[in-house]
Every structure is written in structure tokens, then in C-alpha cells.
Amino acid sequence: MPKQVDHEERRRALAEAVFTVIGSRGFEAVSLREVADMAGVSMGAVQHYFPSKNDMLLFALGHMRARVMQRLQSAIATLAEPTHRDVIRAGIRVMLPVDEPGRQEAIVNIAFFSAATVTPAYATVLRDGYERLLAATVGLLEAARQAGELRRGVDVDAEAAGLFFLIQGLIGPMLIGACTPDEGLALVDRHLDRIFR
Amino acid sequence: MPKQVDHEERRRALAEAVFTVIGSRGFEAVSLREVADMAGVSMGAVQHYFPSKNDMLLFALGHMRARVMQRLQSAIATLAEPTHRDVIRAGIRVMLPVDEPGRQEAIVNIAFFSAATVTPAYATVLRDGYERLLAATVGLLEAARQAGELRRGVDVDAEAAGLFFLIQGLIGPMLIGACTPDEGLALVDRHLDRIFR
DNA sequence: CCTAATACCATGCGACTGCATTGCAAACGC
DNA sequence: GCGTTTGCAATGCAGTCGCATGGTATTAGG
Structure with missing residues (x-):
């Protein structure tokens, strides 16, 4: 053989x-x-x-998720003595289409997302990914709160969700040029300013 | 004939x-x-x-935009003595996939969005639509500010953009069930609470 | 009324598609 | 070392695609 x-x-x-x-x-x-x-x-x-084109696409979807997660981890790992805010901001920079791999992943993600509206198998994978990322955001914010990095009276769950969906909403417009990376990151920083002290 | x-x-x-x-x-x-x-x-x-399939799709994209705008106007027109916040919230309910037409429009929008990443003609139309809606949001918030409905010190441009992109980010997750309409609207209302007095 | 323009249908064509089948050379396991 | 398994290429097939063509029925307009 x-x-x-x-x-x-x-x-x-x-x-x-x-x-x-x-x-x-x-x-x-x-x-x-x-x-x-x-x-x-x-x-x-x-x-x-x-075995089939469908299996290939399903595997590709899983591989994309793995690639995003790996880029997230390596981006965070390169930070030296980061605050929780640094970690969150680095993660956001990975998810937004600011560099070429991020751009490709965003395009692929949107493509599968569109297909997911009529292909439940894709929707399941994507939904699971959203839930993981949202949970990770909540976890990071909660850790920041316990470290005393947050303003008083911040609702961690709600702020994490608000931040997460804001990022999701920025990806699309940034892809087609309706929003520049600078504008997007400025909005993100504004949001972070409201959360962190 | x-x-x-x-x-x-x-x-x-x-x-x-x-x-x-x-x-x-x-x-x-x-x-x-x-x-x-x-x-x-x-x-x-x-x-x-x-004349071609491409022309058909381009027309369909334009028609979708027109349909959204029309639903927006009629939703606002049915409000009796609305505050600016009422108008904004009604508009948001139209854009989010909470009812069947909204759901269909969101699905179609995502489909064209995905196609737009490789079809500049679609991207142009979508970008223009985003800019119009964002400008309308800014205009509404600015009117609310002049009517004294906003909290003091609110940055109208930034808050309008933050609200707009939050909504954009909610559409996708709501479509695949990663976020319920109630959760999404709660986040929107939280955001509105921070803007309006 | 009659001609010409119009709305629409049916069909054909070449270029694709996913999938199944067949073939074959290479190297692992005995 | 040799048979067998494995990686992969080539090809065939039925179906679908966008688009072009030719036809027909209908009615508007003079």
C-alpha cells in the first residue's frame, strides 16, 4: 500500500x-x-x-471553529502580564476581520451562517460555538470583577452579552466596508470603558 | 398582443x-x-x-430593501403619539427577526450578505442600506436629544452606532436560536435605558 | 378588422454538478 | 518477497444549471 x-x-x-x-x-x-x-x-x-460533499462541508465548519479557537488562544498566550481587559480586547481583535485570517474566517463563517438557515446541522454547530464564546466572555468579565477591575454595579451577564453581540454586529459591516476597523474598535473600547474602571 | x-x-x-x-x-x-x-x-x-439570473437577484436585493423600509414606515405610522424612544424601539422590532416577515427578510439579507463577500454589486447595495439606517438612527437620537428625552452627556453618534451594531449582532444569533427574542429585546432595552432618561 | 407587438411557453444545448465505478501503483505486514 | 491493502486518479452517468431559440396565443392600435 x-x-x-x-x-x-x-x-x-x-x-x-x-x-x-x-x-x-x-x-x-x-x-x-x-x-x-x-x-x-x-x-x-x-x-x-x-464520503459526500455534505460531510466535507460539515468537517470544514468544525475546522473553522477549531482555527478560531486556536488563534484566540495563541493571541492571548503572547500577552505579557495582561489585565483581564487586555485579554478581552485581544480576543475581540481575533474575532473581528482586521487581518487576513480573521477576514477569511469571517467570510467563511457568514457563508455557513447563511447556509445554516436551511441546514439545521450547521445551525447546531454555530449555536454551540456562540454559546461557548458567550460563556467565555462572561467568565472573563466575572474574573475581572473578582479582580476588582470592573466598575461597581456592573451586571456581568448583561454586559458580556451586550459586548458579544456588538462584536457580532460589527463583523458584517466591517467585511463589506460599511465600518472601518478603527471605527469598530473605537466602539468596542467605548463599551469596555463603560465596564472597566 | x-x-x-x-x-x-x-x-x-x-x-x-x-x-x-x-x-x-x-x-x-x-x-x-x-x-x-x-x-x-x-x-x-x-x-x-x-435578462439574466444575476439581474434577477440584484432586483430581488433591491426589493428586499424596499420591503424593509416600507415595514419600518408602516410600523412607525401606527404608533399613536409616540416618544422618540417608542419610534426607535418600534424600528428595532421591525429589524429583528421576531415575526415571520422579519425572519424571512433576515434570512434573505444574510444570504445576500454572504454572497456580497464575493459579489461587489451586492456589497454596494448593502453598504448603502447600512449607511442609511445608521444615519436614520443618528437622526432619531439627535431629535430625541433636542426634545430633552436623553440623559445628559450622551454622545449621540457613538450611542447610535453602538445601538445599531448591537441590533445587527442580535439578528444572526436570533435566527439560529442562539438568542431568544426576549433576551435580545431585553439587551436592547438595557441599551436604551442607558441613553434615555 | 387586421397587422404587429407582446407575454409567455417549450425545448435544446453545452457546461456543469455529486456520486459511483474502475483501475493501478505503491508499500505495509506476513 | 509477495500478496494484500491503501491512496488516489480517471472516467462514466444521470441530473441540473443558465441561457438561447423558436414558436404560439392574445390583444393593443391604427
Whole structure:
């Protein structure tokens, strides 16, 4: 048999190809042949690793979530002696489409989001991701409160939700240029100013 | 020649069929044949009113914007002696996917939004719509300020933007059930409480 | 009334699509 | 070392796509 390969890694590489296709020609343009071309393999290879196109897209969605989480962790890990506010702000910069990977992830996310309105399997994954991120935001704010970094009388749950959905609302407009990164970050900082002392 | 028809109205009816297809089977499923079936006409009829599929979608996008604006106006017009806060809250209820038309418009909007990341023509229309709505929000808040309805020291521009993008961020999660209408409206009201006296 | 313009339908075409099948070379396991 | 399994390529197939074409029925306009 040929050289044994890491199946998971191959699938991740194909998922990256899916992202490239979505980012350059849109979700509609995702086809087995297009993905294969983008990855530099034959269509048969794609079929070898995914039983169907749907499975490929579902895996790609999961891989995107993993990629976001990994970028989040590495962005936070590079901070030296960060305050809770620093951590939150670094996380926000990862989620907003300010650099190229963030932009690609935002585009892919919106594409799956649109598809999720008629494909419950996508909706489940996305909903779970939202809940995790929202819970993480609440956790960070709560830690900041216990560290005495917050203003008095701040409702952690409500402020975390308000912050989180504000960020979600900024992603789209920033993608199509209806809002510049500077404007978006300024709004975020204003919100943080109201929470932190 | 056959009975003369209102071309604009026919196009609007076809655009509604496009919405139905997007809402039930997704943006990818939009095809000339599918739209024709949904509208109860032949594919030739669709071709008769739109030179290409792309033109049809572009018209549909414009029609969606018009529909949202019309729902906004009629929602506000039914208010009796409204305060500025009443007007803003009514507008927000129109934009959030709380009832069926709002839900359909949100789904269609997200679909075009996703497509806009690779189709600049869509992005232009959407960006223009965002700017109009944001400007309207600013205008309403400014009027409220002059009427003395706002707290002292409120930055109208920043608060309008924060409110607007919060709403945008609520639409998606509400669509896939990551956030209930009640939770979303509670967040909106919290934000309004901070602005209005 | 009659001609011409109009609304619309039916069909055909080439280019795709996802998926199934077949084939084959490479290297692991005995 | 050799048979078998594995990675992957090539191709076939039925279906769908956007779009172009040719036709027909209907009625507006002179």
C-alpha cells in the first residue's frame, strides 16, 4: 500500500481549500472538483477522504471553529502580564476581520451562517460555538470583577452579552466596508470603558 | 398582443418567489426553474422579465430593501403619539427577526450578505442600506436629544452606532436560536435605558 | 378588422454538478 | 518477497444549471 498518511491532516488541508474557494468564489462555487483543484489533488482524493460533499462541508465548519479557537488562544498566550481587559480586547481583535485570517474566517463563517438557515446541522454547530464564546466572555468579565477591575454595579451577564453581540454586529459591516476597523474598535473600547474602571 | 402587464409588479412578484426559495431551500437553490415554479409561471416568463439570473437577484436585493423600509414606515405610522424612544424601539422590532416577515427578510439579507463577500454589486447595495439606517438612527437620537428625552452627556453618534451594531449582532444569533427574542429585546432595552432618561 | 407587438411557453444545448465505478501503483505486514 | 491493502486518479452517468431559440396565443392600435 502507498505511504500511510494522516487522514485528519489531509482533511484539514482540504478544509483549508474549501475556505479558499469560499473566500475567492463564494459558497456556491464549492464543488468537489473546485476544492480538489484548489488543494492540488484529484477529485478522487477528495472523495477518498469525505464520503459526500455534505460531510466535507460539515468537517470544514468544525475546522473553522477549531482555527478560531486556536488563534484566540495563541493571541492571548503572547500577552505579557495582561489585565483581564487586555485579554478581552485581544480576543475581540481575533474575532473581528482586521487581518487576513480573521477576514477569511469571517467570510467563511457568514457563508455557513447563511447556509445554516436551511441546514439545521450547521445551525447546531454555530449555536454551540456562540454559546461557548458567550460563556467565555462572561467568565472573563466575572474574573475581572473578582479582580476588582470592573466598575461597581456592573451586571456581568448583561454586559458580556451586550459586548458579544456588538462584536457580532460589527463583523458584517466591517467585511463589506460599511465600518472601518478603527471605527469598530473605537466602539468596542467605548463599551469596555463603560465596564472597566 | 396579450393583456399588458405592470412589469415592475411582475418583477416584484418574482422577487418574492426568490425570497421564498431562499427561505425554504437556501440561496444555492435559487435557479430560474425553481423561482418560476415557486411563482407559478414558466421559466420563460422569468427570462422575459430578467435578462439574466444575476439581474434577477440584484432586483430581488433591491426589493428586499424596499420591503424593509416600507415595514419600518408602516410600523412607525401606527404608533399613536409616540416618544422618540417608542419610534426607535418600534424600528428595532421591525429589524429583528421576531415575526415571520422579519425572519424571512433576515434570512434573505444574510444570504445576500454572504454572497456580497464575493459579489461587489451586492456589497454596494448593502453598504448603502447600512449607511442609511445608521444615519436614520443618528437622526432619531439627535431629535430625541433636542426634545430633552436623553440623559445628559450622551454622545449621540457613538450611542447610535453602538445601538445599531448591537441590533445587527442580535439578528444572526436570533435566527439560529442562539438568542431568544426576549433576551435580545431585553439587551436592547438595557441599551436604551442607558441613553434615555 | 387586421397587422404587429407582446407575454409567455417549450425545448435544446453545452457546461456543469455529486456520486459511483474502475483501475493501478505503491508499500505495509506476513 | 509477495500478496494484500491503501491512496488516489480517471472516467462514466444521470441530473441540473443558465441561457438561447423558436414558436404560439392574445390583444393593443391604427
